[in-house]
Amino acid sequence: MRVPKLAAEIAKELRRFHAVEIPGSKEPQLWNEIFKFYESASGLQFDDAEKQRTYNTISFKEVYGEIIEIKELTSRLNSPVVFAHNDLLSGNLMVNDDEEKLYLIDFEYGSYSYRGFDIGNHFNEYAGYDCDYSLYPSKEEQDLFFRHYLQPDKPDEVSSKELEVLYIESNTFMLASHLFWALWALIQAKMSPIDFDYLGYFFLRYNEYRSKKEANCSLARSYLSGLHKS
Template sequence: MENQVLKVDISIDIEHALEGARGILKLVRPAWKEESINHKVFDNGITNKMFGFHENGRKSDTVLVRVNGNKTEIFLDRKAEVESFELLHHHKCAPLLYCVFNNGLAYQFIKGTTLTPQTVRKDVVCRLVGQEMARMHKIPLPTDHKPEAQTFKLIRKFMGIAFDDSDGPVDTELEARLRAEVRELELLLVDLNSPLVFCHNDLLVHNIIYNEEEGNLSFIDYEYAGYNYQAADIGNHFCEFAGIDNADFSLYPDRGLQLRWLRGYLAAYRGLVEDDVSDEDVEKLYREVNKFALAAHLFWGIWSLVQHKFSQIDFDYKGYSQLRMNEYYKYKEKNLAL
């Protein structure tokens, strides 16, 4: 029987997010006694606020409540996020969704620990991430229309918001420079003909839950999930080896690690053993992925300008934008020459 998702007309003030999340919990778990409820604040995110709730001695039934960041609906399609969540659950790539409210979700907790810049590099973890990504990428495309790839569609949307002068003067020189970079890169990358697949699009280390005991892992947080270029999802993930807090892009995987990762991914994606994946195919994907890594830097660099404008989360978005743009310019010539 399909899970029935509760949909309620409730908005939570992000300044009183915990109190509001408790109200959502009462709707999702009405039988729970208030005095027996424990909560945990998850502080890994830089966009939203997240809380976990469980009854005494019943951590296995933890309910997560996420309150969306301020004005994120301006640049994120929340209806599409719910559709992606339900699609991924249908294909056993996501947990149960319990409740949708005006500015957030409540859903099932996945047992395990989030990856770190250290654990994401481990061979066993690399293999599992590649296998799980391949499983997601094999979700069938819709038959009634051809979806539009996300990367440059969203970059253009972010640009329009970041440089909207209705809120005051904008840096027109920076805008012109970024628009020129986006146009140039889009022409080059679209020409690679990377396959269109269903992607996570935001596989930073905190969005991967590893259950070492059971030997599996899961992806969480589907805000940016949707159809996109295969190489874009992988290139973005490789950039995220840097971590978020004090991001260190010198941790970007070297050629050897990438080739091993890509061989495992292609084997899972094609249903082969690794020895049957040709060196030529691995090299081709390697070139595509490193070119699309440039798009990831542009994407999150421009996204950070939007967050700097609207977010109430305590994070240096302007500094992070500059960091991503520095990486873009640092590797642009080298990666495009591959």
Template sequence: MSTPPNERENDQLPSIPGCDTIIDLATLSKEELEKRVLKLIQVLFPEWAHDVKTLHLTRISGAMTNAVFFVNIPNEDKLVLRVYGVGVEQIIDRENELAWLARLSNVGIGARLLGVFGNGRFEEYLPSRTLNHHDIRDPRTSEGIAACLRELHDIVTIYPFDSTKHHLECWKNIDKWYGVVMSLFPALMKKNAEWFKVLSVYNLERLKLEIEECKKILSMTDSPIVFAHNDTQYGNVLKLEKTGELVVVDFEYAGYNPRAHDLANHFCEWTYDYHSELPAVMNMSRFPTYEEQVHFLKAYLDAPSKHTNRDVVNYAITPEDLQKEVAKWVMAIHVGWGLWGLIQAYNSEIDFDYFLFSMQRLNAFREELVKWKK
């Protein structure tokens, strides 16, 4: 059985089958879940799956927004199943995500979207292994990730940013997520006694003014607008089995952003080991050294790209100067994921200490802001 066809000619998704079925992971046993997924596959892909009688689900660890499974069908191809997390509609724009998946498919990047249902989707399975926190520190692998990001960023030459139609994802999300956090604030204070103590001291009301200060500082930093992934943690980078090629996946947060935002985000992800005993803890001693940053940025600037148009994105810059451009954007990364973490702390059923994650990021934001206000 081959992977279900999914050919697209433009930004639309006309060939993607869909239904309104909801999968409630909180109420289904493993056996019940497998039966529900089997029935769902038969509904979405009837011609392709008419002979499928059984399947086995393997949950992938390290996923922080959705529950992600490999769908293993005896003697057949695998699929990837994503079941959206509770409350993720507050943090993710699905319409924007699906539009970008269509565009990426048009230029041959990423895993193909195969089908959608009420609270999730099926994607193409790429025979590969997911990178880990050791891999991204390896110089050659780091160069490969840099080249992947360069290729993604240069997609802006095909789908240009238009300030009259588009918004920067970073500020759109931060403003939206701050509003959600404040609407959840009373419930957050009541949900956990320790949360109450921490949030009483942090002063989220003052955070709004600090975000505006951050925007003002970064508005004076010239960083070209690109198509950005915005979540380049190692779990979203695959190494293909046959070729060893690196492929970036999971474009839930993708969209237009300054290139420095995406690069700073990747550097921040060096500080996490999502498969450790303390996956939510940010260890700043793991943040790439100046030399490691410059090495990565040199690979980024040197990477050839079939999409490059130097009239759109200026790459006539040294790695050292690009490092200075990137360094300022670290504070925006921290505040964005900090707000995201508070929303997840209230909503998510995934076993992850989102509150700790959030407060570490929000405190790091304030430290960075003080640094750049000088």
């Protein structure tokens, strides 16, 4: 996904996807889903004693506080509400080499949500199935994506201000993405028949959230403060 030509095509296709009008309520579902996940995830009981011990180390009071903080911060960014894919990982991209055409597939998690969440969530997926978060896209890689998302026909004409807005938006909502999938993983740890360490995946996502939180939140708050002063 990080190959520049492919990244540009993904950005263009995502812009087209975000322009789709779906009948029904256009109320963004992100925080409703996260709070639902939290309610389910915070009251689990495991038959496996080792899993239960690991689960008991989670401070759900802390997690709830993090949800409230990120919800409040992202609400100040005025991210546009779009019909979002919400799960744009490499496995949900299909490339037809003969036609040189890219398709987004698997809309299981599709719903009205925030533009910044869909893009930030996609950037988190640069980590791949090995969850190597050192592969998270650089500022330059993100700018290339933003240019083709914002102006597919004239990417070089995107202003530095437009790039800044989308950079702040996406890199704040990427924190919400970690919270979303961390809580999702706890529910899967209890419910899923798939042999996968979902409990471990919770800690992977939550620890990555904590490692990025301070820098990304500080950037967003500094940006918002600048807007207020101007």
